[in-house]
Amino acid sequence: MVLLNGWTFPLNDPIPIFVIVLFIILLAPILLRKLRIPSIIGLILAGMAIGDHGFNLIAKGSIDLFGKAGLLYIMFLAGLELDMTEFKKNRHKSVVFGFFTFIIPLGLGYILCYYLLHFNFMASLLVSSMFATHTLVAYPLASRMGITKNEAVTISVGGTIITDTAVLLILAVITGSIEGELNQQFWLKLSFSFLVFALIVLVGFPLIGRWFFKKIKDDQTTHFIFVFAMVFLGALLAELAGVEGIIGAFLAGLALNQLIPHTSPLMNRIEFAGNALFIPFFLISVGMLVDLKVLLKGNEALIIAGALTAMALSTKWFAAFITQKILRFSAIQRNVMFGLSTSHAAATIAVILIGYNMKIIDEHVLNGTIILILVTCMVGSFVTANAGKKLAIVDAGKIPDVINIQERILIPVIDPDKTDDLLDFSVMLNTQQQKAPIYMLTVMQDEDRLKEKVALNNKNLEKAVKHGAETDTKVQTITRVDLNMANGIARAVKEMLISDVVIEWSNKSSTATAFLFNSLFGTTTQNILNSVWETVFICRFEYPLNTTSKIVLVLTKNAEYEIGFHHWVKRVVALSKQAGARIQVCCTLATQKAFAKELTKNRGSAEVAYRHFEDVEDFLVLAREIHSNDLIIAVSARKGTISYNSYMENMPAKLLKHFEKNNFILLYPEQRQAEYMETGVQPEDLVLTPIQDQIDNINKLSRAVKKIFKGKER
Incomplete structure (x- = not known):
């Protein structure tokens, strides 16, 4: 189709591409939120609509630069926003939960993928590691209810550090071995290069950052550009070490974690740039790869989507159950841990996209992962909201009264x-x-x-x-x-x-x-x-x-x-x-x-x-x-x-x-x-609980029916 000035679909000119993408970033979350669809899924759906599997408005690969930057940025923020202080306070319990919420999804997920779905070894390992990740989408719900100091919440946050780090180590092995065999020479080479790279980032970056912030004190723009440069430097060093760039971005976030206070203006600018521009571009680029029409072509795609979603939910619940028994938590605390750890979003998309780009997995798994993200985010928010209310009521007697000293x-x-x-x-x-x-x-x-x-x-x-x-x-x-x-x-x-x-x-x-x-x-x-x-x-x-x-x-x-x-x-x-x-x-x-x-x-x-x-x-x-x-x-x-x-x-x-x-x-x-502890989460996403809405509607209907029968009995 030919437009004015010789433009044709799909578009390659950066100006109309930017106009379309920016209006999508502006309007898609607002419109789809009314349909009870979270912003993350909304942007992916918008990407599907404009990509070659949809209306073919934008040429394939035309926003890859911003999409790649968003992928690195989302993993950098995952490391930067982790609360290391809280992790240190409860590190032993966090390690227990982190171990089980990693090893159980990984082990059972591998059995599902390798023996039941018949994936090859690398694909099984990648997909099962994806089950182990979790995103704290529902954390703001716990925050609003005042239960963030409860052990169930703090160790769930701490467990995120364990799972994300372990999953990225597995990803390093997968990406490092994609061109060779897993022999002794490979392990020695990968171990040495990864160790050198990790030392440079985790030891060198804090030293450089501390020196830079001391020397350049008041230039906020320069501070932001410095942090931005360190993100991409970390990604570059990772690729030189033979592993994927997102691992370098994540470690850069961990390295600069203590230097950038969570309430500082610099942190605000970093989050703003990510939420406003880079991460939406990344999510739209992911959507352009997805072809949901594949789900309608046969039973295989639906079986994979259903199996992945069921495994993701069941293994996270099982991990919370075992942790509850070991640490002697209550059933309510177990449900809060499950609700917080069952949502899959940012890290899941990052890991699965790397596998898709490297041809380790096919479009069936990519499409199934999008459905998995939607379902787990909904279930996680619903469970956290309901269990969080009960936990807040239990904890109410332990919380001192808040007294308004000044009344204005x-x-x-x-x-x-x-x-x-x-x-x-x-x-x-x-x-x-x-x-x-x-x-x-x-x-x-x-x-x-x-x-x-x-x-x-x-x-x-x-x-x-x-x-x-x-x-x-x-x-x-x-x-x-x-x-x-x-x-x-x-x-x-x-x-x-x-x-x-x-x-x-x-x-x-x-x-x-x-x-x-x-x-x-x-x-x-x-x-x-x-x-x-x-x-x-x-x-x-x-x-x-x-x-x-x-x-x-x-x-x-x-x-x-x-x-x-x-x-x-x-x-x-x-x-x-x-x-x-x-x-x-x-x-x-x-x-x-x-x-x-x-x-x-x-x-x-x-x-x-x-x-x-x-x-x-x-x-x-x-x-x-x-x-x-x-x-x-x-x-x-x-x-x-x-x-x-x-x-x-x-x-x-x-x-x-x-x-x-x-x-x-x-x-x-x-x-x-x-x-908010997760990038890309909007305040309005936290109330997207269609399951809860439907339960409320059923309760209203049941009460109305009871009243009718009571009236007849009289």
């Missing part, structure tokens, strides 16, 4: 005419004797006549400042210049140590364009919740708060285990006193006990009544008992946290539908921000 309230200004109600509410929340100032934040974009617009905004907020003065409350106005509202609020919260954010309820625009945009990129409120982890109150006020007769507090199951539980209970009790309203708490029996205990601890004198229900969905039954002058406070949760329930996604719509005339507040408690 921030009101982001969206509509200056609607700030008075938010300000009155914020004053009522104050639990300190000496009232701290309430901060009113306006976020603006950097544009022409910015100074005039800031002056005009301050003038518009004079009314709010005067309104605060009437209640002896100091109102401090702040202006931030940022890309968007969510980023500006997140920065202000961190810089000013804000404890509570009070924002107005934003009604979605009814236009089709706005609906499509919000569904793809998220509303402003959703983006704020994704970036602000302190307590957030989303308020919709239809009448003055001082006319409230009753506060209906709706709590989800496990709400008491969130770290912000103690803080918001104090806030709600203070609100009830100021408004002169009694509190009706709707929750489970366990949450009721925790709430009553917290009330006693705070010496709360509020009038409190309890209404029992087991599921947050049942609170709609209370609609008949809720009057128009009642304030409804629904305590929600961010995705992936202990008290999160999929029903919460529909909570705003349910409140608007059934309690349109009421004042109501969605309260998001302070929760733990996720830590």
Whole structure:
């Protein structure tokens, strides 16, 4: 097909190729995430679509340079992001788990490949070593639930170091022997060259790095280029030693691990460059090699895909089971270890791609590996989420209470005419004797006549400042210049140590364009919740708060285990006193006990009544008992946290539908921000649990059926 300027498909010109690939990197994860497909798989599928097995838009090999760089980068980050300090603390237990999670998949996987699937020796060894790798895709879920200090999690992280290193050693043997025989001369040559190469990287690179960072102190660009150069130097030295370049990149990451703090600006730049450019190019290049049509041509491809996936899951569970018995862990800890170690992604793709390029394995195994990655990532996230919740509840008694020493309230200004109600509410929340100032934040974009617009905004907020003065409350106005509202609020919260954010309820625009945009990129409120982890109150006020007769507090199951539980209970009790309203708490029996205990601890004198229900969905039954002058406070949760329930996604719509005339507040408690230990993992990927969604749907259906049968029995 001929296009303008003589361009023809498949494209070879770098400009249109870059345009297509960059728009894929931008849009593919966003669109496919709505179909519950993780970003890693989404980019591979996009590569399949544009490659010669799809629509043949881009010529084969046209992005190999960036793809190769991404392959090296992904292995470099695998070594760089490993927490060596935690590994040293639990090294003995980590070695136990690392040994079993390596040797069991390797041994059983070899039997499957060699004797049942009839692969040759090299192919069997390569594929079975792929079973042994694991990627900590689900680690951020454990982080959000606050269980990262539990031994089950720390030794799972430590086991990653063992498995990755051992698998890369096997890969070194495979790649080193591909052109010769495994005789004595081969082992001597490989051992000597590998030892020299490893010493240069693991001993020489830290010395060079320490000297460089001391001499060149403030040039961040030069620091990044230096690290980048060391990655490729490590890969080059590996190839000179007769092994694959990714081994050099991984060892370079281990060598520079202690020199680049995980929270440093340099680490941020390294991860940003990888996630934004190199790794997406690599994943797209992998997709261009995949031909899923092979799966439809016969039973062989489907049998291989199913066998590989089943072996990957079963051997990782067996390794976690044996480790549990030896270390005397609980069944919940075993499931957490299995969930964290069962996901296959970055290292798996790297190893299997090397084998495919070297003609050790065929397209059946490559295609089967893509299916394996998709299934194991889903299962790993699902198991970690469910077992992690149980482990967090068990550990809750061991974790000291988090006390908010400073209480600072921030009101982001969206509509200056609607700030008075938010300000009155914020004053009522104050639990300190000496009232701290309430901060009113306006976020603006950097544009022409910015100074005039800031002056005009301050003038518009004079009314709010005067309104605060009437209640002896100091109102401090702040202006931030940022890309968007969510980023500006997140920065202000961190810089000013804000404890509570009070924002107005934003009604979605009814236009089709706005609906499509919000569904793809998220509303402003959703983006704020994704970036602000302190307590957030989303308020919709239809009448003055001082006319409230009753506060209906709706709590989800496990709400008491969130770290912000103690803080918001104090806030709600203070609100009830100021408004002169009694509190009706709707929750489970366990949450009721925790709430009553917290009330006693705070010496709360509020009038409190309890209404029992087991599921947050049942609170709609209370609609008949809720009057128009009642304030409804629904305590929600961010995705992936202990008290999160999929029903919460529909909570705003349910409140608007059934309690349109009421004042109501969605309260998001302070929760733990996720830590990411794997490159290419996006925050939205962590909630891609279609298995969990379907289980929730089945549970809803079963409850509905039970209610119908109960009605008939009556």
